Amino acid sequence: MDIKWLKTFIIASKYENFRQTSEELFLTQPAVTKHIKRLEETLNIQLFERLGKKVILTPAGHKYLSYAREILSKYEQGVEDFESWKQGYNRKLIIAAAPQIASSILPSILRGFMDENPYLEVLIKVLKSYEIGEEVSAGNADIGLTRILPMQTNIKSHIVHKESVLLVAPNECKETSTLDEQTILHKYRLITHNHPDYWDNLLDHIKRHYPTVKNMRVDQVEVTKRFIEEGLGVSYLPATVVKDEMDRNKLIEIKPCNIIPPTSFTYVLTKVETDEVVTFITFLKEALNKW
Structure with missing residues (x-):
């Protein structure tokens, strides 16, 4: 099974239209049709019902969709983790930061932190302040740095800088x-x-x-x-x-x-305080005390 077939299937299930699928994936329509056909042949079952120019998921297509998403997610995560390993990292920290913070205090703080933690991969997501609570709450970021208190009740927040x-x-x-x-x-x-x-x-x-x-x-x-x-x-x-x-x-x-x-207040948002999260927050507080 080719992982490209799964990606095509997932996008096609979203649009239920092969033309829109081809546009999003930068493929020709015949290529989209070929991917779906090969996947159906591998699984020995029909995933889409063709209704003229439109396609709709069959009951089997609906059932397989969750499996396809899980397989693709694990594949992409595995590729990402392996790439990090090749670069010498053994841990990861994802920080969601508001634009004001990302363009002012964060760069110099990050430089010192990364110098002290060379085996920790740091990924930065720059988002609007009101989006950061959502990102931390959903588990898509380990730490949030924002200028406003979050609305989410399942995360912790505290002021680190005034x-x-x-x-x-x-x-x-x-x-x-x-x-x-x-x-x-x-x-x-x-x-x-x-x-x-x-x-x-x-x-x-x-x-x-x-x-x-x-x-x-x-x-x-x-x-x-x-x-x-x-x-x-x-x-x-x-x-x-x-x-x-x-x-x-x-x-x-x-x-x-x-x-x-x-x-103006700077808030740190967390959901799960891993060792990496605690290490960064400790460094952040010490750095901000010098500003």
């Missing part, structure tokens, strides 16, 4: 005679919703003091920073997120006046 949120503006503001909060918020658009936790309350607070402020919603923090650098607006961002840009004088901090900036 940091100030800063009002940051483009470096061109240095040429402005007055660098106060009111002047900046009247001159520039306020770029909002680049953090998953604090923006709704913060924006209400800002508009009470500055009702005419213009805002622009941008939900990607890296895009927000580039927009600010180009003079398209200003925003409130966690200190670690803008540290590099401020060190390179691309962004500057505007001191608060009427607006009290919120605090």
Whole structure:
């Protein structure tokens, strides 16, 4: 039995259409038909009933589908584990991280951690904050690093880092005679919703003091920073997120006046605390204490 036949069968069962199957797998339709025919000949039973251009699973097809998925999953996992072994790894840690964290504090922390644990393979999944709880809950990630508390009740969460949120503006503001909060918020658009936790309350607070402020919603923090650098607006961002840009004088901090900036929290999410999970969390806490 060829593993390609199983993959074709699983995709074909999803669409019940060989044309769509061929498009997803980048195969010709005759090749899809051939894979299914070979699988049916091997199993000595019909898996699909042909109804013109459409195909539907037979009772045997429905029964075999779960077996096919299990076989393919074990095959792919085996290939992945063997590849890790060839590279010298004997353990694995999967981390799901929010974009803000993945692009700011995580790289330097990971470098130190991986230097200390050369036989531990680390895989990173960059997901939206609200997706991270789902990933950990489903067992698809060992650790979650997020800016919001998860909704899932079957996982543990705790705060590992608190940091100030800063009002940051483009470096061109240095040429402005007055660098106060009111002047900046009247001159520039306020770029909002680049953090998953604090923006709704913060924006209400800002508009009470500055009702005419213009805002622009941008939900990607890296895009927000580039927009600010180009003079398209200003925003409130966690200190670690803008540290590099401020060190390179691309962004500057505007001191608060009427607006009290919120605090940004980093949460660690876990479901099963394996030795690898405990080792990483211990290293993470020690590293964050130095920030």
